[in-house]
Amino acid sequence: MSRRPLLDLPPWLAHALRAQRGPVSWSAVVRGALAAGPLLLAALVLGRVSLGVVAAIAAMLAGINDRPGSRRASVKRIGVPALAGAVGLCAGTYAGQYAGPVPLTLLLTALGLLAGGVSAVGPVASAAGTQVLVAAAIGAGMPLPESGWQRGLAFLAGAGWLLALRLALPTPGSVGGDFRFDGERAAVARVYDAIADLLDAAGSAHAEDRRAALTAALDQAQDALTGPRLRRYASSAAERRLHAQYAAALPLAEAATALAWAGEAISPRAAAGPRRLAAAVRAQSPTGPLPAPDRSAPALRALDDALLHAAETFDRGDGRRDLHTRRRTARQLLAAVLGRGGREYGLRVALCFGAGVAAAQALHHARWYGHHTHWYWLPATVVFLVKPDLGPLASRVLCRAAGTVLGALVFAGFAAVLPRPEGLVVLVAVCGALVPVATRHFAAQTAVVTVLVLALVMVGGEPQASAGRIGETLLACAIVLVVGHLPLPGQRGGGVRQRLTEAASAAYAYLTHVLGEAEAGAGAGAGAEAQGGDRAPRWTLRREAYRALAEARTAIALSAAELPALARHTAGTDEVAALLERLVDTTTACAVHLDDTGRLTPRHTRHLGELLDQLEEVRELLGPTVPAVPRLPVAA
Incomplete structure (x- = not known):
């Protein structure tokens, strides 16, 4: 039985009394x-x-x-x-x-x-x-x-x-070692820990929160690794290795998300590999032997192949892959300044x-x-x-x-x-x-x-x-x-709706890319070859979708804690964000299944169709700039 709070405070007052936690x-x-x-x-x-x-x-x-x-x-x-x-x-x-x-x-x-x-x-x-x-x-x-x-x-x-x-x-604590990249190292290690936590939570009520924590860890690692080089050239082996270790976590995160979407508990053995990888990042050491998970399902096979790829990246140690990110263009920045928000x-x-x-x-x-x-x-x-x-x-x-x-x-x-x-x-x-x-x-x-x-x-x-x-x-x-609280021209809550519009556009772009792979017959296995550059655009789109959703969720949570006169202007946006998150989760599960089989199952297309229908019903909350709903292929 859950314990009710002693005082049922309104959101605006509860937020004023709430403090951040952490070390x-x-x-x-x-x-x-x-x-x-x-x-x-x-x-x-x-x-x-x-x-x-x-x-x-x-x-x-x-x-x-x-x-x-x-x-x-x-x-x-x-x-x-x-x-x-x-x-x-x-x-x-x-x-x-x-x-x-x-x-x-x-x-x-x-x-x-x-x-x-x-x-x-x-x-x-x-x-x-x-x-x-x-x-x-x-x-x-x-x-x-x-x-x-x-x-x-x-x-x-x-x-x-x-x-x-x-x-x-x-x-403190890093004196005597290479402390230049301690922030990057800790951020990348947290990604592998978050992957392991999500695998442990697969099939439980905590899976959604763990997936959100994984998104936050990936966002923090991406921010930690993007910025000016600390040396003139990318000649630091430690710097290149961290970029490669982050890139190796992307297929692992994708497979873990697909397993959580399936809603079935998996063996604790599956989380042991990512935890060893996290320890190897912190200790700047090779991974050693990794326990192989079961290969009885497409997402489990994708997880196993991603672990093998990560082990090779860690043991090679010279980091040959850089971080794939998209910079916002001047036109996009100007659109953000002049947009509703x-x-x-x-x-x-x-x-x-x-x-x-x-x-x-x-x-x-x-x-x-x-x-x-x-x-x-x-x-x-x-x-x-x-x-x-x-x-x-x-x-x-x-x-x-x-x-x-x-x-x-x-x-x-x-x-x-x-x-x-x-x-x-x-x-x-x-x-x-x-x-x-x-x-x-x-x-x-x-x-x-x-x-x-x-x-x-x-x-x-x-x-x-x-x-x-x-x-x-x-x-x-x-x-x-x-x-x-003054009434101003235009619709209130423009900042929230702008974030929600960006999240919807990113989610649809990711889905369109995955459906394009389905139509082209992509997905010839998630082995070592499949971890190459051909998957990098998909991982970039997936990161953009989840990051945009996290930013929208933050804006929505802040708006919901306003006084009722202001909070009412963004009512319903939280439900739309939840629909978009389920859409991106389902798209990730589709991508992993396509890698293994080359086609979607009726379950995948049914879930996608239901989510897109629900999003079409609330399209007025997304704004006129959201692209058209992608067309679903016929399930095999």
């Missing part, structure tokens, strides 16, 4: 401690405190983007937003110097429209959009003696310092950011309000609140308000007892170390960042400003709540 990245904690604090100390020694404050802010923002993963992925994850932030800081500085309150508000609103649209492209683009707006507000409002280009260079230096720490420092996102960000700038400018120039040096706090806070990447709107507002109040009160206590500036520098270093831990919950992250920012402001020579920070954060929360 603490102690290497990120060390990098955080060595980032903003030492930069600020060096600036104090050199007598350039204002530039040190800018560099420390950049290091703090880079620390927020310093997530677990590979070193090569961190170059894009940290570097691209830092470049955007430097540009925004320069632009905001010159706009603040030469534009009056009204032109400045209009310029920053237009920048918000552009940054919001770009944020719809993906996580890195969203982080870049956040930093360009935050930095533009800081540049326009922070009173510093340096020119715009000097501030921009200081910003790049601060973010570049943390990135250099990320690339140079070894991960990009337009809705950009308009809402522009309205919120513009309203924040206008309110801050009005308070800044109001005689009754008194001295208002930090007017940039209000629009900068609005930027973080309007970002759906950080959670549903109500959850963001609640967490931001609670975190700011807590952080401001904590800082007020520290400011009363700490010596200046030495004690504040130590406080900045401690907060930098806490940022990677606090990213588990938005309220905790807000509290840590609030303490850090208030300390930086005081080091820069400003008086204690906890009360102002609380007041303007609450005003920003009110602005975002109002604008977030």
Whole structure:
């Protein structure tokens, strides 16, 4: 009997109370401690405190983007937003110097429209959009003696310092070995572990969750391996080997998905091979003998052949296969910016950011309000609140308000007892170390960042400003709540529907490719020859389909946790995503069966037909850009 929760909380409140789980990245904690604090100390020694404050802010923002993963992925994850932030800081500085309150508000609103649209492209683009707006507000409002280009260079230096720490420092526990690829190695090993977990769950109620976990592991490994080379040439044997080991996992994942789709339990012996492969990846060693699974069914034969191929790849050790991925073209990126999601996102960000700038400018120039040096706090806070990447709107507002109040009160206590500036520098270093831990919950992250920012402001020579920070954060929360619920032109939930449309297009492209193989009589066995380049396009399409579905699922889950007034606009999309997932699972089972027999069974075509009929009935939720439903072949 299942245990019911003590409190049946509404989704928007439950999300606000939920924290991420997982191990603490102690290497990120060390990098955080060595980032903003030492930069600020060096600036104090050199007598350039204002530039040190800018560099420390950049290091703090880079620390927020310093997530677990590979070193090569961190170059894009940290570097691209830092470049955007430097540009925004320069632009905001010159706009603040030469534009009056009204032109400045209009310029920053237009920048918000552009940054919001770009944020719809993906996580890195969203982080870049956040930093360009935050930095533009800081540049326009922070009173510093340096020119715009000097501030921009200081910003790049601060973010570049943390990135250099990320690339140079070894991960704890890997000292003495080749730690350059520890992130990639761990990600590839998790793929093999996820394959084994899915095989163990075949025929059980946990199979669907394990398949989703396998998709997440493959996405993380793909991200870890795609990025700038850590050496000029692909001459590192370790680097080539990891690419080959990832590629060898794709047919294994395909066979495991087909076995889970069949819904029948299999022998525990089948999962032993992938677990040994995971151990071999971590230990950088050959696999040794692998237990062969039963070959009584097409999917089991595919699993056995994929294990043999993987063993050959591991034992060969020189990795001859590279990663097959598709880059988004400039036209596709522009379509994402100008699509339904990009337009809705950009308009809402522009309205919120513009309203924040206008309110801050009005308070800044109001005689009754008194001295208002930090007017940039209000629009900068609005930027973080309007970002759906950080959670549903109500959850963001609640967490931001609670975190700011807590952080401001904590800082007020520290400011009363700490010596200046030495004690504040130590406080900045401690907060930098806490940022990677606090990213588990938005309220905790807000509290840590609030303490850090208030300390930086005081080091820069400003008086204690906890009360102002609380007041303007609450005003920003009110602005975002109002604008977030305004009725705007077009259909609400555009971001979710855009993700769902992309997932449907990817699923249909994958199905069309597999059906093309069926019509061409492809599938002459899944042996060593079948693992060659002719299967690479299919694996690429399969990865794109599952990845697009995972992104759509994330967007749908966030939308479902909004207040009812917003959540109702995406009602029913979760069921459509579930249909698409079953379609991709069935397509994978068809592909494995085609490899073995060259034709589909009535069971396969029946399942495909039922799923396509159901998707045709909900086509209005997918959008007009979804291609036509593929034609099914007649079963043999």
